[in-house]
Amino acid sequence: MQEDFLHYLWKHKKVDIANLKTTTNQVISITNVGEHNLNTGPDFFNARLKIGEQLWAGNVEIHTKSSDWFLHNHETDSNYDNVILHVVWEHDTEVFRKDNSTIETLELKHYVPKEALTNYEKLFGASKAWINCEHEFNTIDSFKIDHWLDRLFFERLERKSKTIETILTNSTNDWEAVLFKLLAKNFGLKVNGDSFSSIANSFDFTIVRKQQSKLLSLEALFLGQGKTLDEDVEDVYVKNLQKEYQFLQQKFKLSNANVVPLQFFRLRPINFPTIRLSQLANLYHLHQNLFSKIIAAKSLEEFYTLFSVETSPFWKTHYTFKKESKPVTKRVAKSFIDLLIINTIIPLQFSYAKYQGKSVEENILNIMQQIASEKNNIVNKFNSLKPVSKSALQSQALIQLKTEYCDKNKCLQCVVGNALLTQ
Numbered sequence: 001m002q003e004d005f006l007h008y009l010w011k012h013k014k015v016d017i018a019n020l021k022t023t024t025n026q027v028i029s030i031t032n033v034g035e036h037n038l039n040t041g042p043d044f045f046n047a048r049l050k051i052g053e054q055l056w057a058g059n060v061e062i063h064t065k066s067s068d069w070f071l072h073n074h075e076t077d078s079n080y081d082n083v084i085l086h087v088v089w090e091h092d093t094e095v096f097r098k099d100n101s102t103i104e105t106l107e108l109k110h111y112v113p114k115e116a117l118t119n120y121e122k123l124f125g126a127s128k129a130w131i132n133c134e135h136e137f138n139t140i141d142s143f144k145i146d147h148w149l150d151r152l153f154f155e156r157l158e159r160k161s162k163t164i165e166t167i168l169t170n171s172t173n174d175w176e177a178v179l180f181k182l183l184a185k186n187f188g189l190k191v192n193g194d195s196f197s198s199i200a201n202s203f204d205f206t207i208v209r210k211q212q213s214k215l216l217s218l219e220a221l222f223l224g225q226g227k228t229l230d231e232d233v234e235d236v237y238v239k240n241l242q243k244e245y246q247f248l249q250q251k252f253k254l255s256n257a258n259v260v261p262l263q264f265f266r267l268r269p270i271n272f273p274t275i276r277l278s279q280l281a282n283l284y285h286l287h288q289n290l291f292s293k294i295i296a297a298k299s300l301e302e303f304y305t306l307f308s309v310e311t312s313p314f315w316k317t318h319y320t321f322k323k324e325s326k327p328v329t330k331r332v333a334k335s336f337i338d339l340l341i342i343n344t345i346i347p348l349q350f351s352y353a354k355y356q357g358k359s360v361e362e363n364i365l366n367i368m369q370q371i372a373s374e375k376n377n378i379v380n381k382f383n384s385l386k387p388v389s390k391s392a393l394q395s396q397a398l399i400q401l402k403t404e405y406c407d408k409n410k411c412l413q414c415v416v417g418n419a420l421l422t423q
Helices: 003-011 116-125 142-170 175-185 189-200 207-212 216-225 235-253 273-286 290-296 298-307 334-356 359-368 376-383 392-406 415-421
Strands: 028-034 044-051 055-067 083-090 105-107
Touching: 003 055, 003 083, 028 216, 028 392, 044 083, 044 216, 116 415, 142 175, 142 334, 142 359, 142 415, 175 189, 175 273, 175 290, 175 334, 189 273, 207 216, 207 235, 216 235, 216 273, 290 298, 290 334, 298 359, 334 359, 334 392, 359 392, 376 392
Parallel strands: 055 083, 083 105
Antiparallel strands: 028 044, 044 055
């Protein structure tokens, strides 16, 4: 028996509340179960109860066994002096406050419907399942799931916004610098995300501002910090990059000693770090005040126009410095821009609006619903259980559901889990 399940039963009154009695046979009437406390201290604050003929206002503590009160040393903790009811699954001992007064106890196991216990055991008893509700997920009403996914999407945005707040603090409240660091990481994708992030963090963003008008300088800065300019290549463009990087190194006292090595292995050539770094340089060369343009953009087409950049001419016939290839214009694809919108732009817009005390939820929902659902192991598996992901909004929400609820067995805090318990 999990204590979380007892919290769920008490919070949602999933017990025979009309006939509750304490272990001393005192009738319990619930006016208010209290406010669920997820931090330290009693489990429910400010409950209002009638026990026998006495009206009580105070806190409720919940345990699997009564003896857990002493196991957790609550009898010596003044934070528990205002507990008015001890709710347990199994009553195995009397409990007392710090002043030795007895606390009334409710033994829940006598008041829980058999169906609730059966559903609970079924939900948490699944062994080797991908998620606890794997075999029942498809039985949940689609309307209910859609609303839950909307909530989960914004929950995921809130989590991402906390990361952005930390980057903002470390960037002396420079939102342009925050954008650059976020974009750099996502231009590197999963394989080179850490490498690109380490490149962006290896110099101050003011250098990008100063060199923004010169594409060669930006490419030299990004590629040089990425440790790609050490090769001996007989090409004017490469020689110019090397010369420019040496100049930047001396001028700004650059070091790339802590930059994570770039990876080429198992990448499609279009995703080679050389290509993505050149595209990133072109983006910043073409768009000064990029942050302001992103915040002002309200439609998907505006983002596609803004990020539709290509490499410098050398990379049209190269993927690496040494090997020449068939001429191809390497423009940022819409599918790649979609990833930037999902992982960088929308979280940034949300965080900035939150920072300013404004709301952009409606526009964010509109954009995310227009972007196709992501395809990954989590989304594909959920869709095999029940086709629920129709857009990037749902695919992001499903990632939140799997990583923050399913993987952590938080079924009792999940709409799906709650629905299955009450079937």
